[in-house]
Amino acid sequence: MIELAHLTKQFGGVTALDDVSLRIDAGERLALVGENGAGKSSLMNVLYGLYQPDSGTISFDGVPTRLRTPAAALARGVGMVHQHFTLVPTLSVAENVVLGHEPRRGLGLDLSRARTEVAATCASLGFELDPRALVSSLTVGSQQKVEIVKALHRGVKTLVLDEPTAVLTPQEATELFAVTRTLSERGLTVILISHKLKEVLTFATRIAVMRRGRKVTEVSPQGTTPEALAEAMIGRAAPVGSHAPATPGPVVLSLHQVCSQGLVDVSLELRAGEILGIAGVDGNGQRELTEVVTGLRPFTSGVLTVAGQRVDRLDPARARALGVAHVPEDRLRRALVADLTVEENVSLGRHTQPPFAKGPRIDFAGRRARTLELVNANDVRPPTPTLRGGALSGGNQQKLVVARELDAKPKLLVVNQPTRGLDIAAVEAVRERLRAQRLEGCGVLLVSLDLDEVLALADRLVVFARGRAVATFERATFDERLIGQHMLGVAHA
Template identity: 65%
Template sequence: MRRGELLAVVGENGAGKSSLMNVLYGLYQPDSGVLSLDGQPVRFKSPRDAIARGIGMVHQHFMLVPTLSVAENVVLGREPTRNGLLDLERAVQEVSATCARFGFQLEPRARVDTLSVGSQQKVEIVKALHRGAQVLILDEPTAVLTPQESDELARVMRGLVAQGHTVVLISHKLKEVLGVADRIAVMRRGRCVAEVRAADTTAEQLAALMVGEGQRAPATTSPPAVSQAPGESLLNVRGLQATGDNGRPALRGVDLEVRAGEIVGIAGVDGNGQRELAEVLTGLRPLTSGSGALLGGPLSGLTPAQARTRGVGHIPEDRLHRAVVKALSVEENVALGRHTRPPFAKGPWIDFKGRRERTRELTVAYDVRPPDPEVALRALSGGNQQKVVVARELDARPRLLVVVQPTRGLDVGAVAQVHAKLREARDQGTGVLLVSLDLEEVLALSDRVYVFFEGRVTGHFLRHEFDERELGRRMLGTTEPGHA
């Protein structure tokens, strides 16, 4: 990258954008390769080194203390002192000076939690500049901003570049990247596959570069085409809306259907409402609007217990948080959620014998190692923990199985096994809703795919219509919403 330019780094999730920036900022150490700054090879052992060399980073999630003022946040870590005491007056003056120099309008005495998200981001930028950053890295800066705030940020970035700073913008929003960047580097699977001048390219070309030209082989062999027609409708939602954890709408009117005996994939870049969809379907998140039928009952007001009773299985994304209790034993985790029914219970009592026998059968069938029902789950490797989850959910013979990122962090063998089990369930008549950020996984397993972008369905593809480039464009919202 050159001084005084705005470089954008784009790529799919998991392409390595954030890892690369974390190396630049000293959070990660490179395994090999050389980092050069102003022609000098450098090695950052920690962000402290990177800051000292004039590199600043604005994280996607702000690192601010909400109850402190703007000035206090900016000087945090290098506070001006007088006689060993904090000199807040000088802090305010210094911060005002920095704001004035770069044209930011911020009230140094305002408490950070009273500011809008866009202003908080400016505080982060001022914080980096105040420490003398010459190179500023912004990781997905517009993910949390309104369109107006995004435009404002674009002006701020251009202004910094005009003053001789270098800005690195990480994003997967192609339109805004094209509008603001000088050069664009495209990353795919940990490599920089292309570097283009923003003026010489289009969103279409970038999307093709990001997704790849479809030359890669699927990770696992394609499933046999389902000969029989899909079965009864298990899930049918219309106009589904729900709010995300940040209080903003995460689902903005989703229509979709899942039938018995099919795997329906949800493709999309992280944070476009897929997670919230899975939570609504399993009763973990209330829907705010829309209607739906789920296994013969209404979707609104669904509780996790009702979802289970109706026959919804759930393999959640966040295994340790949602799927298992790692301080409990393997057999107790196998019973979790089904502990009120045989063979796990006899009346109000736990059926120790039944639970032990069923757990033994499952540890053999799913090759859980060690095959010891009594050992605490935390003693198992991540892959084996996931096998326990998959075994439990499939053993309950769900009619609808909601699966989120089922193979994240698993090794190749475990991935193949999980995929085989999902297909087996499908062939036995279970409807599977598969949410994955790994497009290859979605395409390898699914009979149909819905593409999600910003809480809406922007594409629907049948298996024979799969086209990675078209899917990729829809995942990035570069075409108007509509059905293929």
């Protein structure tokens, strides 16, 4: 039905697409997988008319066609739901769906007709969406449904979903796949971009793998395994981590009915030598929790104990002195200074202590030596102390931040989204460091929106919903479904 032939696209010096050819058959469920930066979104943005290819052609039913705008793509029946939604928060569901091609009555917008149509589409897909609800009042999962309804409303025949489950709970993801199956049974072609191999294998009728701007292979889900797919994505066998039993020591962090802006009566305990995972949908108090325990946010009531010491007020310097290290979610805003060199970044926060200083002066040789030790031990590439921090790739920046924080030999390590945006090899490297830290007796507080990550690493997990710790699970009783229900606030405790 659609034929992408020899597509090439450069951004500055970066080759996003390198001679990519791909056939898209009517009614299939095609998955597009690859590491971060492999070119998946670029390829689909070309098909959606958002990017113009430098060379190559797109043909619909054999006719080469230029798609200069998304409107041109939509006219050819191609719709796309992006990773970042494009809804107007202050408008209702129905208004968002019809925005741009509203049903008209005379000169005015026929809102009641729009509502009826939207309600019908939702009903046919099993979406529980109120057409009158303001988009700003909806969960991320529901906003995504609005995006899908909006695309269908424009009569698309091919729907591209770019990493749709990254923002969903397991239940919502399962529901999304059920809906895509319904849609494809009705004849819609669905293209799913993902790097989650398990879900790709359950979703797809065909899988195309991209690596560094090229399409490296196409496989059928029956003819492959997650391991083989990972290998095709990264070009070599993927490392796998194991989970040794924990040997918990003394309590290194305890919260008793702690309240702060964004947190309500939170009680939890973390011991040395264990990883406590925090699961939850984005924006349910996880960030506030990490900020309170690292001294970045005041708490208004409750009892906070860090490394055996009750603290009434905590600031980042005091937290550090008590043995708290922090790998924040936004490494470029809070952990790393892009314009400082790698070695300056390594000494950040410790620049008055040996080996970074000798008395009041910077110890340049000591700093260089320690930096070289750290970058080599942690496989930061390139291992160049004088390089700007901003010149490292995301994965290497994160490896550097983790290396620096662990170098302080913390009792409590607080990590928020430690592997977001990293490629598979870097993800495994960072996770391995966290596991090693736990075995060395550090207590690790792990916040991640990626439930798979929490399940892979945590000895125990606490689910956060609306600023509260609503449920606790031990590793032996991790139950994805039940955890997801608590994340959504629909489980009965």
